[in-house]
Amino acid sequence: MKTFREKKHQPAPSREDQGAQARPAPRRSARPQGALPAERLPVILEVLPNKDYALLDSGDGQKLEQYGPYRIVRPEGQAIWRPALPESEWAKADAIFTGDTDEEGMGRWRFPKTPLGETWPMRHEDIDYLGRFTSFRHVGVFPEQATHWAFMRSLIENAKRPVKVLNLFGYTGLASLVAAKAGAHVTHVDASKKAIGWARENQELARLTDKPIRWICEDAMKFVEREVRRGNGYEIILLDPPAYGRGPKGEVWQLFEHLPAMVEACRQILSDKPLAVVLTAYSIRASFFAIHTLMRDSFAGMGGCVESGELVIREQAAGRALSTSLFSRWVAE
Ligand SMILES: C[S@@+](CC[C@H](N)C(=O)[O-])C[C@H]1O[C@@H](n2cnc3c(N)ncnc32)[C@H](O)[C@@H]1O
Numbered sequence: 103m104k105t106f107r108e109k110k111h112q113p114a115p116s117r118e119d120q121g122a123q124a125r126p127a128p129r130r131s132a133r134p135q136g137a138l139p140a141e142r143l144p145v146i147l148e149v150l151p152n153k154d155y156a157l158l159d160s161g162d163g164q165k166l167e168q169y170g171p172y173r174i175v176r177p178e179g180q181a182i183w184r185p186a187l188p189e190s191e192w193a194k195a196d197a198i199f200t201g202d203t204d205e206e207g208m209g210r211w212r213f214p215k216t217p218l219g220e221t222w223p224m225r226h227e228d229i230d231y232l233g234r235f236t237s238f239r240h241v242g243v244f245p246e247q248a249t250h251w252a253f254m255r256s257l258i259e260n261a262k263r264p265v266k267v268l269n270l271f272g273y274t275g276l277a278s279l280v281a282a283k284a285g286a287h288v289t290h291v292d293a294s295k296k297a298i299g300w301a302r303e304n305q306e307l308a309r310l311t312d313k314p315i316r317w318i319c320e321d322a323m324k325f326v327e328r329e330v331r332r333g334n335g336y337e338i339i340l341l342d343p344p345a346y347g348r349g350p351k352g353e354v355w356q357l358f359e360h361l362p363a364m365v366e367a368c369r370q371i372l373s374d375k376p377l378a379v380v381l382t383a384y385s386i387r388a389s390f391f392a393i394h395t396l397m398r399d400s401f402a403g404m405g406g407c408v409e410s411g412e413l414v415i416r417e418q419a420a421g422r423a424l425s426t427s428l429f430s431r432w433v434a435e
Pocket residue numbers: 107111270271272273274291292293294297320321322323342343344345346347348349350353354355382383384385
């Protein structure tokens with residue numbers, strides 16, 4: 103599956119592998135005993151056009167999106183159909199990702215009308231944050247994740263007890279902000295200092311600096327292994343790993359190699375009264391059955407239900423659905 107995130111997370115070329123740190127082979131324990139959780143699939147979670155964000159049109163390998171005030175064109179390998187809107191609508195774009203230089207960040211964007219700043223104000227429901235023209239086509243938010251955020255928010259609000267959320271591979275922190283706003287204590291882990299900086303900026307903009315969020319710049323695997331040793335527990339764990347990534351010390355993350363041990367460790371750091379573990383996977387050559395089976399097997403004996411499927415965005419112009427990623431979540435009874 104080729105999505106706009108694929109480039110960043112492909113196994114890096116040898117130049118980028120300088121400084122890569124081989125990780126010891128993940129230690130796996132025996133297969134968990136007990137009945138497999140119930141299952142529900144396929145579950146297609148859909149984001150509809152809304153006032154903050156809309157997929158306006160798609161086709162010919164591109165997508166046209168409205169992010170707050172800006173209309174943005176980006177490549178979209180899966181849009182193998184024809185655009186529905188006339189060219190004149192696409193020509194109104196404020197920003198186009200060209201990717202035609204090796205430059206970092208804004209250098210890879212073209213602004214046909216007027217040069218734009220690196221960031222712009224965005225809003226998700228009542229949470230203000232910054233959209234951002236970054237390298238690799240990203241704009242600082244993955245709108246399809248909104249269905250996960252709504253699900254998590256209702257779990258937190260309905261729990262009527264303190265809830266601790268662990269957000270692994272947290273990026274610019276939208277999920278952390280939604281969780282904190284709903285009343286959770288949040289631990290946000292990401293390998294990138296820059297991404298943590300952006301997430302903290304978003305926390306300020308969202309006026310949520312008084313909320314309990316721990317920002318941790320660390321390799322996600324090392325962090326969960328340490329939490330296992332410390333015996334810490336969380337009610338909700340969010341996992342949004344790239345196909346390929348690096349910890350701050352060059353620790354290599356390869357989804358197929360490391361995800362099983364990561365999910366196993368996540369099970370170990372669930373509290374006595376867990377609520378859910380939500381996994382999303384982008385840009386991998388696998389069916390959602392692969393992560394579904396991993397999750398069901400990993401949560402054997404825990405009861406609950408594993409729901410799996412895809413996160414899709416419903417397009418405004420012709421009502422077509424664009425798939426963005428696979429997901430699988432274990433939900434307690
Ligand atoms: C863009 S986000 C969301 C991931 C998304 N699933 C994707 O494919 O792009 C990925 C985040 O994971 C972080 N990351 C990559 N490798 C990591 C690691 N080993 N430990 C912790 N965070 C990591 C990156 O800094 C980035 O913020």
